[in-house]
Amino acid sequence: MPKPVPKAPVRPPCQLSLFPETAALVRVDPATNCWRFYSLSLQPDLFGGTALVRQWGRIGTAGRQVCALYDDAGQAWDALARQLRVKRRRGYRDRGAG
DSSP states (O other): OOOOOOOOOOOOOOOOOSSOSEEEEEEEEGGGTEEEEEEEEEEEOTTSOEEEEEEEEETTSOOEEEEEEESSHHHHHHHHHHHHHHHHHTTOEETTOO
């Protein structure tokens, strides 16, 4: 009698994020000696809310960092989208894009 084949473990379903949780932007203009980066990320905080962490500065430096706390993840995503619109209007492009 053959041995029964064990069943593969069932993984719980994972939810895919429809909204970006991170963004990395750069603005490079050698004519004006402008070499800037700007990054955004959403991170959970210890109290059940969401933090929007923004970091910016000259490429090659640590730059500055600011953390804004939001009670709701939706509010944090809205703030991230707002910041992306503003920065793209000011000439920032996605890192790695031509």
